[in-house]
Each structure stands twice: as C-alpha cells, then as structure tokens.
Amino acid sequence: MKIGVCIKSTPDTSSRIQINPGGDDLSEAGVKWATSPYDMFAIEEAVQTKEATGGEVILFSASHQDTSKEVRKALALGPDSAVCIQDDGLAKADSLSFATSLAKAIEAEGCTLVFTGKRASDGNNIQVPAMVAELLGWPHVSFVTDFELDGESFKAVRAVGGGVEEVITGNLPVVITAERGLNSPRYAKLPMIVKAKKKPLATKSLADLGLTADDVAPIVTLSNYEPPAERGDCIILEGDAATTAKELVRRLREEAKVL
Amino acid sequence: MSGILVLAAHAGGTFKRTATELLGKGKELADSLGVPLFAAVLGDAPAADLGQFGASKVFVVGGDFSSYDTLHVTAALKAAVDASGATVLLAPSDFTGADAMPRLTARFRTGQATECTDLRVEGGRVVGRRPTNGGKVSADVHVSKDPAIFTVRPSSFGQPAAGGGAAEVVAVALDFAGSGLTLVESRKPETTAVDLTEAERIVSGGRSLKSKESFDSVIRPLSDALNATTGASRAAVDAHFAGHDEQVGETGKTVNPVLYIACGISGQVQHLGGMRTSKVIVAINKDPEAPIFKHATYGIVDDLFDVVPALTAEVKAALS
Numbered sequence A: 001m002k003i004g005v006c007i008k009s010t011p012d013t014s015s016r017i018q019i020n021p022g023g024d025d026l027s028e029a030g031v032k033w034a035t036s037p038y039d040m041f042a043i044e045e046a047v048q049t050k051e052a053t054g055g056e057v058i059l060f061s062a063s064h065q066d067t068s069k070e071v072r073k074a075l076a077l078g079p080d081s082a083v084c085i086q087d088d089g090l091a092k093a094d095s096l097s098f099a100t101s102l103a104k105a106i107e108a109e110g111c112t113l114v115f116t117g118k119r120a121s122d123g124n125n126i127q128v129p130a131m132v133a134e135l136l137g138w139p140h141v142s143f144v145t146d147f148e149l150d151g152e153s154f155k156a157v158r159a160v161g162g163g164v165e166e167v168i169t170g171n172l173p174v175v176i177t178a179e180r181g182l183n184s185p186r187y188a189k190l191p192m193i194v195k196a197k198k199k200p201l202a203t204k205s206l207a208d209l210g211l212t213a214d215d216v217a218p219i220v221t222l223s224n225y226e227p228p229a230e231r232g233d234c235i236i237l238e239g240d241a242a243t244t245a246k247e248l249v250r251r252l253r254e255e256a257k258v259l
Numbered sequence B: 001m002s003g004i005l006v007l008a009a010h011a012g013g014t015f016k017r018t019a020t021e022l023l024g025k026g027k028e029l030a031d032s033l034g035v036p037l038f039a040a041v042l043g044d045a046p047a048a049d050l051g052q053f054g055a056s057k058v059f060v061v062g063g064d065f066s067s068y069d070t071l072h073v074t075a076a077l078k079a080a081v082d083a084s085g086a087t088v089l090l091a092p093s094d095f096t097g098a099d100a101m102p103r104l105t106a107r108f109r110t111g112q113a114t115e116c117t118d119l120r121v122e123g124g125r126v127v128g129r130r131p132t133n134g135g136k137v138s139a140d141v142h143v144s145k146d147p148a149i150f151t152v153r154p155s156s157f158g159q160p161a162a163g164g165g166a167a168e169v170v171a172v173a174l175d176f177a178g179s180g181l182t183l184v185e186s187r188k189p190e191t192t193a194v195d196l197t198e199a200e201r202i203v204s205g206g207r208s209l210k211s212k213e214s215f216d217s218v219i220r221p222l223s224d225a226l227n228a229t230t231g232a233s234r235a236a237v238d239a240h241f242a243g244h245d246e247q248v249g250e251t252g253k254t255v256n257p258v259l260y261i262a263c264g265i266s267g268q269v270q271h272l273g274g275m276r277t278s279k280v281i282v283a284i285n286k287d288p289e290a291p292i293f294k295h296a297t298y299g300i301v302d303d304l305f306d307v308v309p310a311l312t313a314e315v316k317a318a319l320s
C-alpha cells in the first residue's frame, strides 16, 4: 500500500510577516520556512500506519519555490520518498491550483490513503485536503483525532466542534486531515537524518504531471494586505481584586455593553 | 440568473444565530447588487420564516441530515445552488464550512474565501476580508468565478431585525446514492456549551493555573457564570489542564467572540493568532509586561487566583 502525505512549507509560526509595498503580496524575503505544524501530525500518522500495516509513505509538496530543504527534514521522520512539485505556474496559486497539482501527483504514484494537516499555517484556508479528495473522487474525513486501519477498512474519529466526536468507518481510498491529539510527532534522530539524505526526492514540473498553466490558473486572488487593526490603549483597572472585579463588570455592562 | 444564497444552518429545526446573521448581511449585499436574496435549508426546519430576514425564496433539500455526512451535504448544497441559480454562496465557518464547503468549491471548480470577517460589494462583486497567517495580517479576497463561495466567522455581523412576510419555499430534489462512510457513534461531551468557534463569550486559562483541579475550580466557574465557552492556551492543553478541542490559537481554534477573557495567558503570537479579532478582550495577568495587555481592551494586573473568583461572584450577582 502506498500512503501519501501532503505537506506545505510555510513561514515558521514565530516569524514576522511582512507586507510588500503596494500591499498586494507578502514578502518572502528573510522568511524561515518550516513544514506547517498540522502536517507534522499527518506525517507521524502515515509513518505509524506504515509501521503497523506495511507499505510505503510518499511525501507530496507543491510550490513555486524549492521546498526540498523542508521536505528532506520531513523524510527524516520516516517517510520513504518525496515528490516535490515545483513550477513558476504556482506562484499565484489558489487552493484549487494546489489541489489540482497534488491530486495529479497522488494519482500518478497510486496512493490509496492520504494524510494532510487540517489547515496550513500561512493561508489558513482549510481547503486543499477536501479539494484533493473531491478531485480524486475519494471521500475525506476532516479533523481526525484517532485513526485505525484494518486491511482496506478504516475507523476514524473526527472532532466536529463543541467537544463532539464522531466515529466514522469506511473503506480505502480516503483522505484524512489531522487534528491536534491524533498522535505525538517524533523528533528526527541523527541516524534518521543521515538516512534521509539518500531517500529519493523527485522534483516535478506541472508539465511532468500533464498539467498546463491554464489547469492551475488561480480563481482566488488576495489584495490589500494590512497588519491587524491596532486596538486603543488597554484600560488598566486599579485596586484590590474585589474592586477590579466590580469595576470590570460595570464597564463590560455599561461601557462595552457586552454583558 | 443571479442571487445571493445563504446556507441557513439549523439544529433540529431551530435556526442558528449564524443563519439570521448571514441573511442580514446577505440582504445588504443583495440590495447593493440589485439581486434577490435566497436561503438554503437542509432537512426539516421552518423555512418560510426566513422571509422575515429578507429571503425571497428558500430552497429546501429534503431528507435526513440529522447525522452529518460530508458527501450528502456537498451534494445537497450543489443541488440548492444549481436550483437557485445563485452566483454567491454565504455559509458560516463552522464544521460544515470547513469540511463540505471546499469540496463543493472543487465540485464547481470555483473559488472560496474562508473565515471572512467582513464582506462588501466592489465592482459588482462580493469581496471578502479575512485574517490570514494566524491573524498576523488580513487581506481582501476576490473570487473571479461564480458561484463565489464565502464562509464567514460567526458574530462578524450583528443580528438583523425581523420584519416582512413569509418566503416562498422551493423543494429541491436530490439524488444521493450514499457516501460509503458510516457514522457509527457520536460522543457528546458533558458540557452543553456552544463550540469555541461559535461562542459569543469565552473564558480562557493558561499555564499559570498550575493544575487541572485549579483550572476546573477557577476558570470553569467563571465560564459557567457568564454562560461562556471555556478555552485554553496550548501550554495549558499540553499540561492536560484542558482538552485538545479547547485550545485557542494558531494550532487550535480560531475564535471570534464578543468577549474574550484571558486569565494567566501571556499572549504569545500563536495564541493571539486565534483570538485577536475578539471584540472585547480582557486580560488578567500578574505581569504588567505580558504581551497580552497590548491587545486587550481592559486589563487587570493581579493574581488570577484572587481576581477570577471575585469576578465570578460579581458576574453571578450582576446576571442574576
């Protein structure tokens, strides 16, 4: 069985996000790239599934940039090989462009089970995983906190909000999106990092996947980037706990009108 | 044909606040575009009532939607959009918004703007505004194809006043063969609080609570008194003071309440990413230099173990 994992290189969550002059783009200068945090749960789950049932794990990434550094790091966590889709045609990609590219590559490799993070830490769109599933014609299960595979059938627990968890069963193929709590991702040890250097990493263009620039032409565009609106100065309430508590309730009722 | 279609979410036949909220905003956008406002309802709910909030027609997809099935919901929404001829679809950014909406977007080969906090009309099209990169920036989102799909963070807009007559109800036929997935069990939590992403009030606790016991005895009572939902920082979740689904932040839930009370939370950028659009933020922290104060509306520099119980008592007295 071939297990795919879609991962995205995104600015490290502690990094400063800078807006390009004109406001229609974010600067990529000086950004420290890392695999998006939720994707780490997806990688771990794929590797654990392989360890339990056999098979191989293939990483997929799609970008206009060279992501091989982050992908190489991810290979040290246990996957067997990687396909990096890299093409200038993805410079303005929207979710559907990425999903179209990833679905093609997944299909070409013959995967029947795909894990992804539930959302990427840059665009925060929560779109690509479900779109990949739709384009492949597979079902998907979102926000999964527990996953078990038994032959061709799986059981997944998804967090649907409000603390409610639903247990879903079905058969492969399927796309699973990883929620926190699915597992505890391992850290790469030195021998794994050394081994990862020799693992196959194929770089593919859109043309290699049989796609044209038109197939991935973006429908969604972003403009007018701004830093979040500044709040007015914080009003610090003075006094002992009884006083500040009383004053806060008064202000929340009379001034902010939220109680 | 054209029009704005609002997914009117309901729980067992009672419309959610997001349904009326989105109809209110949808009406404004529809009027400005000069197109009709429609609603889509999946399953059994008093559809005609939505006329009070400006919907001229309500497209009702019949069938049993009481247990959620992604492919069933996607097919139903596709049928409702097709039947209405709508060029814009508005839906709340709840679980359905996150799970089914991108599938629908791919099925139409169109585009979607996720978790918008504002919508407006520009150049004859609806444009969304949304935070991205964990709330570090926000941007306008343009969808160049129809239907243009927008999911909206609950509580982004006010509730409209009711008025006007009943809407015309249009039954939409759906031929759905089944998804192959089976929902075998639904595990409900003990609490009845609304989900963080839809909550109007949130009380969150951090690492400073020191134990699950004190999280339960200090944070949750304030939450209960305010009829709020409880949240937590990642540090508190990692220490098992609170559940995974209670984490607020860049790798937790993105919330948009009217009131967010952060108790003993430093306000690191990853936490802020999940809550900075909250309308009123209260910070209770004993360190006057804690970054959270830069983003708060009201601050109390004191020990939370003194302030929070006092606040709980005040709130109880005020709301009783």
Ligand SMILES: Cc1cc2nc3c(=O)[nH]c(=O)nc-3n(C[C@H](O)[C@H](O)[C@H](O)COP(=O)(O)OP(=O)(O)OC[C@H]3O[C@@H](n4cnc5c(N)ncnc54)[C@H](O)[C@@H]3O)c2cc1C
Pocket (backbone or CB within 6 Å): A013, A037, B205, B206, B207, B208, B232, B233, B234, B235, B236, B247, B248, B249, B250, B251, B252, B253, B263, B264, B265, B266, B267, B268, B269, B270, B271, B274, B284, B285, B286, B287, B290, B302, B303, B304, B305
């Ligand atoms: C990739 C990545 C993703 C992350 N995602 C998230 C996320 O989604 N959500 C999230 O929250 N964090 C996230 N973090 C972690 C984040 O960086 C912080 O470590 C975390 O938010 C800190 O939690 P805290 O505020 O509870 O703890 P601390 O930062 O330790 O702050 C505790 C605060 O409590 C105050 N305090 C202590 N005792 C008291 C008292 N008795 N009374 C009053 N105040 C007191 C202190 O002054 C301090 O300000 C992420 C980090 C990384 C690297």
